Amino acid sequence: MIIGVPKEIKNNENRVALTPAGAAEFVRKGHQVYVESGAGNGSNFTDAEYAAAGAELTDAASVWNKADMVMKVKEPLSSEYKYFRDGLILFTYLHLAAEPELTKALVDSGVIAIAYETITVNGALPLLTPMSEVAGRMAAQIGAQLLEKNKGGKGILLSGVPGVSRGKVTIIGGGIVGTNAAKIAVGLGADVTIIDLSVNRLRELDDIFGSSIHTLVSTPANIAEAVASSDLLICAVLIPGAKAPRLVTEDMVKNMSPGSVIVDVAIDQGGIVETIDHITTHDDPTYVKHGVVHYAVANMPGAVPRTSTLALTNATLPYALKLADLGALQAIKLDKAILTGLNVFKGQVTYEAVAKDLGYLFVSAEEALRTAVTN
Numbered sequence: 001m002i003i004g005v006p007k008e009i010k011n012n013e014n015r016v017a018l019t020p021a022g023a024a025e026f027v028r029k030g031h032q033v034y035v036e037s038g039a040g041n042g043s044n045f046t047d048a049e050y051a052a053a054g055a056e057l058t059d060a061a062s063v064w065n066k067a068d069m070v071m072k073v074k075e076p077l078s079s080e081y082k083y084f085r086d087g088l089i090l091f092t093y094l095h096l097a098a099e100p101e102l103t104k105a106l107v108d109s110g111v112i113a114i115a116y117e118t119i120t121v122n123g124a125l126p127l128l129t130p131m132s133e134v135a136g137r138m139a140a141q142i143g144a145q146l147l148e149k150n151k152g153g154k155g156i157l158l159s160g161v162p163g164v165s166r167g168k169v170t171i172i173g174g175g176i177v178g179t180n181a182a183k184i185a186v187g188l189g190a191d192v193t194i195i196d197l198s199v200n201r202l203r204e205l206d207d208i209f210g211s212s213i214h215t216l217v218s219t220p221a222n223i224a225e226a227v228a229s230s231d232l233l234i235c236a237v238l239i240p241g242a243k244a245p246r247l248v249t250e251d252m253v254k255n256m257s258p259g260s261v262i263v264d265v266a267i268d269q270g271g272i273v274e275t276i277d278h279i280t281t282h283d284d285p286t287y288v289k290h291g292v293v294h295y296a297v298a299n300m301p302g303a304v305p306r307t308s309t310l311a312l313t314n315a316t317l318p319y320a321l322k323l324a325d326l327g328a329l330q331a332i333k334l335d336k337a338i339l340t341g342l343n344v345f346k347g348q349v350t351y352e353a354v355a356k357d358l359g360y361l362f363v364s365a366e367e368a369l370r371t372a373v374t375n
């Protein structure tokens with residue numbers, strides 16, 4: 001199979017979908033790899049390293065047009081839709097519930113779109129996990145900085161100092177992002193509360209963190225009370241594949257004190273805060289509404305690309321190799337995890353939450369495959 005790796009073009013997206021070591025693996029197994037010249041630069045991987053691994057360096061159009069499977073990090077942007085074609089395998093983060101135009105372009109073109117973020121193994125999301133670890137850790141770090149006066153914050157140090165109370169951090173969603181945010185926030189000495197819908201998850205968090213955190217079950221009343229007294233709110237809820245639920249209302253944000261900070265990590269699925277009306281970028285990461293600093297960058301790990309590229313490709317490579325070795329149809333048929341990643345297959349939306357949120361007819365992956373084979 002021919003694998004194509006274009007350079008990422010989202011604002012400050014410095015990750016790349018394949019390392020030179022990953023390219024060497026494909027080549028070793030008899031596949032051909034085209035990498036866009038400069039694609040690895042942001043992650044400190046040079047063209048020479050890809051060439052030494054046996055990849056060919058070329059331009060974006062050639063990568064897209066020659067490849068049977070394009071591997072990316074972030075969802076394609078509109079300038080890339082022109083490369084979509086029938087039968088092309090696209091393996092990347094897609095977050096389609098928050099991307100109606102991209103979904104339409106994929107459906108109209110017949111692309112086989114497999115989303116990293118919905119690949120499921122025993123209830124876990126192994127291709128989302130490493131980036132959620134990065135984004136969760138960054139969320140606490142970024143929130144702490146935004147609380148500084150010169151960044152628009154209220155001017156508090158999360159740890160406090162002897163004789164002065166600690167800052168309050170509320171984390172809504174106690175999964176991978178939430179747990180990693182808590183690790184850093186607790187490490188910084190903040191007073192941390194984690195809110196989750198699952199009491200079992202809260203039990204696990206209680207076992208991990210003991211008395212260094214508070215736990216609360218997710219109800220509108222608990223969220224309202226915790227948000228009102230928070231200096232930093234970190235949003236980390238996920239319903240896989242679906243648009244994020246709006247759990248933090250505008251009134252709750254109005255009740256936060258001026259200079260408080262919201263970091264909505266769930267923005268890639270649309271965000272959980274009513275006052276977040278647009279995705280922000282690493283170039284212009286915040287805006288202020290009702291006196292509260294809002295941060296809503298959808299590609300947070302792109303700012304620490306060396307760590308993130310290594311962590312992401314550790315997780316994606318085994319699945320990408322399987323797709324290349326078996327071809328998309330067989331890989332989807334034989335590997336349940338890859339099947340759960342299938343979001344769009346030759347004009348049909350095969351992930352139920354995406355179909356429901358965007359108003360498409362849902363066709364199960366199994367059914368879509370059956371139709372493809374019999375046609």
Ligand SMILES: NC(=O)C1=CN([C@@H]2O[C@H](COP(=O)(O)OP(=O)(O)OC[C@H]3O[C@@H](n4cnc5c(N)ncnc54)[C@H](O)[C@@H]3O)[C@@H](O)[C@H]2O)C=CC1
Binds near residue numbers: 195197198264
């Ligand atoms: N902005 C960025 O750069 C990045 C964003 N993300 C996003 O962060 C979000 C969280 O991801 P993960 O932590 O990996 O997901 P996860 O599945 O590990 O955790 C989600 C948690 O939300 C909880 N939850 C669901 N409904 C809830 C409700 N109504 N109230 C409270 N909790 C609720 C679940 O019980 C679960 O514990 C996802 O949208 C993911 O795509 C991840 C990485 C980077």
Ligand SMILES: CC(=O)C(=O)O
Binds near residue numbers: 093
């Ligand atoms: C998960 C995701 O959206 C990211 O890593 O950018």
Ligand SMILES: [Mg+2]
Binds near residue numbers: 075098099268
């Ligand atoms: Mg997006």
